[in-house]
Amino acid sequence: MIQRMRIGPGEKPRIAARDPRDDLGLRDKARAHARLEELKARIEVLQQRLYAEARHSVLLVLQGLDASGKDGVVRSVFAGVNPQGCRVASFKAPTSTELAHDYLWRVHAVLPARGEIGIFNRSHYEDVVAVRMLELAPERVWRRRPGHIVAWERMLADEGTSIVKVFLNVSKDEQRRRLQERVDDPEKRWKFRRDDLAVRARFDEYLAAYEDVIEQTSSEHAPWHVVPADRNWVKATAVAGLLVDALERVDPKLPEPESGIEGLRIE
Amino acid sequence: MIQRMRIGPGEKPRIAARDPRDDLGLRDKARAHARLEELKARIEVLQQRLYAEARHSVLLVLQGLDASGKDGVVRSVFAGVNPQGCRVASFKAPTSTELAHDYLWRVHAVLPARGEIGIFNRSHYEDVVAVRMLELAPERVWRRRPGHIVAWERMLADEGTSIVKVFLNVSKDEQRRRLQERVDDPEKRWKFRRDDLAVRARFDEYLAAYEDVIEQTSSEHAPWHVVPADRNWVKATAVAGLLVDALERVDPKLPEPESGIEGLRIE
Numbered sequence: 001m002i003q004r005m006r007i008g009p010g011e012k013p014r015i016a017a018r019d020p021r022d023d024l025g026l027r028d029k030a031r032a033h034a035r036l037e038e039l040k041a042r043i044e045v046l047q048q049r050l051y052a053e054a055r056h057s058v059l060l061v062l063q064g065l066d067a068s069g070k071d072g073v074v075r076s077v078f079a080g081v082n083p084q085g086c087r088v089a090s091f092k093a094p095t096s097t098e099l100a101h102d103y104l105w106r107v108h109a110v111l112p113a114r115g116e117i118g119i120f121n122r123s124h125y126e127d128v129v130a131v132r133m134l135e136l137a138p139e140r141v142w143r144r145r146p147g148h149i150v151a152w153e154r155m156l157a158d159e160g161t162s163i164v165k166v167f168l169n170v171s172k173d174e175q176r177r178r179l180q181e182r183v184d185d186p187e188k189r190w191k192f193r194r195d196d197l198a199v200r201a202r203f204d205e206y207l208a209a210y211e212d213v214i215e216q217t218s219s220e221h222a223p224w225h226v227v228p229a230d231r232n233w234v235k236a237t238a239v240a241g242l243l244v245d246a247l248e249r250v251d252p253k254l255p256e257p258e259s260g261i262e263g264l265r266i267e
Numbered sequence: 268m269i270q271r272m273r274i275g276p277g278e279k280p281r282i283a284a285r286d287p288r289d290d291l292g293l294r295d296k297a298r299a300h301a302r303l304e305e306l307k308a309r310i311e312v313l314q315q316r317l318y319a320e321a322r323h324s325v326l327l328v329l330q331g332l333d334a335s336g337k338d339g340v341v342r343s344v345f346a347g348v349n350p351q352g353c354r355v356a357s358f359k360a361p362t363s364t365e366l367a368h369d370y371l372w373r374v375h376a377v378l379p380a381r382g383e384i385g386i387f388n389r390s391h392y393e394d395v396v397a398v399r400m401l402e403l404a405p406e407r408v409w410r411r412r413p414g415h416i417v418a419w420e421r422m423l424a425d426e427g428t429s430i431v432k433v434f435l436n437v438s439k440d441e442q443r444r445r446l447q448e449r450v451d452d453p454e455k456r457w458k459f460r461r462d463d464l465a466v467r468a469r470f471d472e473y474l475a476a477y478e479d480v481i482e483q484t485s486s487e488h489a490p491w492h493v494v495p496a497d498r499n500w501v502k503a504t505a506v507a508g509l510l511v512d513a514l515e516r517v518d519p520k521l522p523e524p525e526s527g528i529e530g531l532r533i534e
Contacts, residue, residue, distance in 0.1 A: 074351045083386070176533050176534070183530075
């Protein structure tokens, strides 16, 4: 399952050629849900050990176009995991204080500590893709950023952070359906902004911008994965599987107790 | 249920006279679990609105002696709640950078943002109680802190943070049983430290120090609650109930959508 999603270093992701409805061999919703529950139970156990050991951290980076389901993945995969030791950071348009620093400053500040799982709902990749698409900086500025990012992620990996990067690949048609649902549902309507339509109108250009940055920044130490995102049950199970894979590579161990504790009677 | 736990402004908490096995009228474990599930479903809905509205925040402060079950409460009440918009902060012994600032500095930095629920596993109250018990600062220093804290929490409440403070009241006998379990269980043994015994030996003194600080800092805008903590099902359900009560007082509303969105067709 994981190999089908992983983009090797220097490999062209060919996002547009990938099927957003691919079921990754999960076959049906019931099977996928059963698998998701197993994976979540495994995350729970591994997260406790990660937290207890407090030597490594895991960072999950979630990117995707509007309505690709980033919020939904956070909820499906992490609701049920102990929130102690789990840290979600969402990145919106930078504040004036954040803009007064380099683009990695605000991101660096909220990285998971040793023992924690960090989830980035959007990330420093917006500082390449959104900046490019909205012309927030000249081309020479965003062109050099993938190079910085590869080096910075290398440092993080060397210092004990396992990085898993996910691009949620939603189709243009499924995006239309989900945006329409937001408009039609009074409970969801507040989430919809007219600006979303301007972004949607450039769907293919956004995809091409992701194509570039994913190719430039997928590395052995911080690989990208293109996850088919038209079906929620595929997406959630796939991301949970990637997280379990990362945690198993870390293989955290419970720390040794103080010596001579065994057999102690508490008065 | 809530009135039985709440300490009014200026009221003596009389912790030692309270029964750590009180069931708060929940009667049995099955009933309490059913009630907990209802409360968690309610938290989920209210948290989504809190997050969407992004005007108010809720801060839950958890204090209690060793093995009173602070970690367990975080897990029981918040696993299942969307971690996006939920932020747990655990306070350990301050680092040298933290000690280079006033004691509220590190606490202030990790308060929940508008729209978030923050959970403090230990808090600035350690800077009164632990500092007093371990003689980390002279008496005149910790004696004046409750006054600062009341004023600081007043400011937070005025600016939109609902504060709920919980003291988990475990009995000395139940603490013994839980510490013994840590020693006996190879999976939990790493959590046990010999230092825990030195703290346990002064159980009544710690309780008296909490008695003082709770009396001095329970206020209308940031009330303390003494939660019976010998039975996990009582404790979790009680804390979930306090949180729902706080969220219902905030009464967050979904924001208005942009005008003219209704009926829009997405192309």
